[in-house]
Amino acid sequence: MSGTTTSEVKFSELEKKIKRENWRRIWFRFKKSKLSVIGLSMILILLFMAVFAEYIAPYPSHAGLYIAFKNAYKPPSLEHILGTDMYGRDVFSRIIFGFRYAFMMIGLVLSIVVPTGVILGLIAGYYRGTFIETVIVRLSDIFISLPPLVLALSIASILEPNIFNSMLAVSLMWWPWYVKLTYSMTVSLRNEPFILAAESQGASTLHILFRELLPNELGTILTKVTLDAGWVILIGAAISFVGLGAQPPTPDLGTMVSEYSKYLPEYWWMSLGPAAGIVLIILAFNLLGDGIRDVFAGE
Amino acid sequence: MNNDTILSVSDLRKYFTTAEGVVRAVDGVSFNVKHGETLALVGESGSGKTTTGHVIMGFYPPDGGKIIYKGAYELSIPMKKRPLELKRDIQIVFQDPGTSLNPKRLVKDIISLPLLVHRIVDKSRVYEKVAELLEYVGLSEEYMFRYPHELGGGEKQLVAIARALAPNPSFIILDESTSALDVSSQARVLNTLVKIQNELKLTYLLITHDLGVVRNISQRVMIMYLGKIYEEAPTEDFFKSPMHPYTQMLLSSIPTLSEEDEKIKPRGIESVGEIPSAVKPPSGCRFHTRCPFTKQICMEKDPPDIVVNNNHIVRCWLYA
Numbered sequence: 001m002s003g004t005t006t007s008e009v010k011f012s013e014l015e016k017k018i019k020r021e022n023w024r025r026i027w028f029r030f031k032k033s034k035l036s037v038i039g040l041s042m043i044l045i046l047l048f049m050a051v052f053a054e055y056i057a058p059y060p061s062h063a064g065l066y067i068a069f070k071n072a073y074k075p076p077s078l079e080h081i082l083g084t085d086m087y088g089r090d091v092f093s094r095i096i097f098g099f100r101y102a103f104m105m106i107g108l109v110l111s112i113v114v115p116t117g118v119i120l121g122l123i124a125g126y127y128r129g130t131f132i133e134t135v136i137v138r139l140s141d142i143f144i145s146l147p148p149l150v151l152a153l154s155i156a157s158i159l160e161p162n163i164f165n166s167m168l169a170v171s172l173m174w175w176p177w178y179v180k181l182t183y184s185m186t187v188s189l190r191n192e193p194f195i196l197a198a199e200s201q202g203a204s205t206l207h208i209l210f211r212e213l214l215p216n217e218l219g220t221i222l223t224k225v226t227l228d229a230g231w232v233i234l235i236g237a238a239i240s241f242v243g244l245g246a247q248p249p250t251p252d253l254g255t256m257v258s259e260y261s262k263y264l265p266e267y268w269w270m271s272l273g274p275a276a277g278i279v280l281i282i283l284a285f286n287l288l289g290d291g292i293r294d295v296f297a298g299e
Numbered sequence: 300m301n302n303d304t305i306l307s308v309s310d311l312r313k314y315f316t317t318a319e320g321v322v323r324a325v326d327g328v329s330f331n332v333k334h335g336e337t338l339a340l341v342g343e344s345g346s347g348k349t350t351t352g353h354v355i356m357g358f359y360p361p362d363g364g365k366i367i368y369k370g371a372y373e374l375s376i377p378m379k380k381r382p383l384e385l386k387r388d389i390q391i392v393f394q395d396p397g398t399s400l401n402p403k404r405l406v407k408d409i410i411s412l413p414l415l416v417h418r419i420v421d422k423s424r425v426y427e428k429v430a431e432l433l434e435y436v437g438l439s440e441e442y443m444f445r446y447p448h449e450l451g452g453g454e455k456q457l458v459a460i461a462r463a464l465a466p467n468p469s470f471i472i473l474d475e476s477t478s479a480l481d482v483s484s485q486a487r488v489l490n491t492l493v494k495i496q497n498e499l500k501l502t503y504l505l506i507t508h509d510l511g512v513v514r515n516i517s518q519r520v521m522i523m524y525l526g527k528i529y530e531e532a533p534t535e536d537f538f539k540s541p542m543h544p545y546t547q548m549l550l551s552s553i554p555t556l557s558e559e560d561e562k563i564k565p566r567g568i569e570s571v572g573e574i575p576s577a578v579k580p581p582s583g584c585r586f587h588t589r590c591p592f593t594k595q596i597c598m599e600k601d602p603p604d605i606v607v608n609n610n611h612i613v614r615c616w617l618y619a
Contacts, residue, residue, distance in 0.1 A: 011426040018444040193399035201413045202386035215403035
């Protein structure tokens, strides 16, 4: 009996060791590119700011409804490093809260879109040539052909224009891309001998999909996820900009750009800050995406 | 069917529809595999030998014929609909271990799959059993926590063999299992295969184009050409007195090293031409386009089975 225990301990230690080694290898490949490390640090900093916005923003109360006309239209100064807006709110504080909405948007949209798309893509690819494939592929074709702004417009007019409905609109147009990606990879992998081997040994369909196929597709999916994170922000900002997304006084970056752009070019600092914020977050995710792609390309 | 027959294939057919027409990959193949033997199925590329193996595995359904396993199971049903017991009892080792092992799974995961699916051991003892299997095929337990790409070609194939052995099968199809390996790993893999067959009383269907491998490990040989079997003989007979002109041609094309080998090599038939397309196979005996002894009847009629002695069967008009 004691023999069993020692061997179990030995095996679990070996397993831990191999996992550590794997992470070390991933980090080694990732850090080879300086830019991806910069991207990752930028995201971590922005995320930190977003999470602790209340403590980091110099004027946390300025995020929402706050009016102090005596401070309005102040250009950048030491007191307000990115100036103030037409109600006298600190633009820098609002941008920090804007990051919070940006990450919320990314997190929510991708956590709906990626699992849905990947699971449907795996199923459609695995059941190629059947009715299931036809339904999934056609359905995603329909959703892919809807322009996001039109979709957002109709959702906003049926429900109401707010940040959650704009996330819903972005999600609705986004999942089919993950179906397409996963589907095409699954189709090319599903007749590989290693899949045949697992099937012929009686592995369940769930095992084939998630243990045999998915690990081989994860690298490509993750790369797309990080590169898409920037795009989600951009589309979200576009929806907000035309007034169908988050409504004022929500400190959403797109909404801010839209609101403040009316005061261009005289009060340029107002729209410059949130616009730079959008650029920063998209840039960070794109740099990270390149790094992740390099990690998986090396395998 | 005798009691010692584990697999009986009769008049098996498999056609594929392609843009050029219907490919008759397997066109009326019959044979029996006996318990505990190694039966070699030999042919050039395109002869239909791998298709035969894959139809037996159920990767695609046959277009005709019967496959009976252990006198009780009908193997014409596709793999996915087969009872779990069958999926345990029949295993395959593929040609290229580079593609038959999932590159993203550790060796221990690859081997533990059949152990868990078929409940061979208790979950808590899976790793121990994997280590045992690895050791059995001659690999140390350190290999458990490696990915296939960290292994050499021969080692990968040994892992694939360990995976095939895991659920205690009685019949293993070796689908060109050594032809992707270099000569030294080939020897290692072949020795392992022979060892485990002797110890576990396994039955092998060896699909190969390598006559050297056939000579070393099989008891009986079948020669396949364009979807049909033309000669079937015990290995010794096969190499000593090949009957079919195609067999003679194949044997005389083996390069030899020693004078001794050279002496026993059949004479007189040079390899000519290439295997014709399986879309429009030649009429009559399919080998007549390359055969130096072609007669009128060869072009017109399919040759019958001619039993030379008890176990030596040839399909050729020369012996009719």
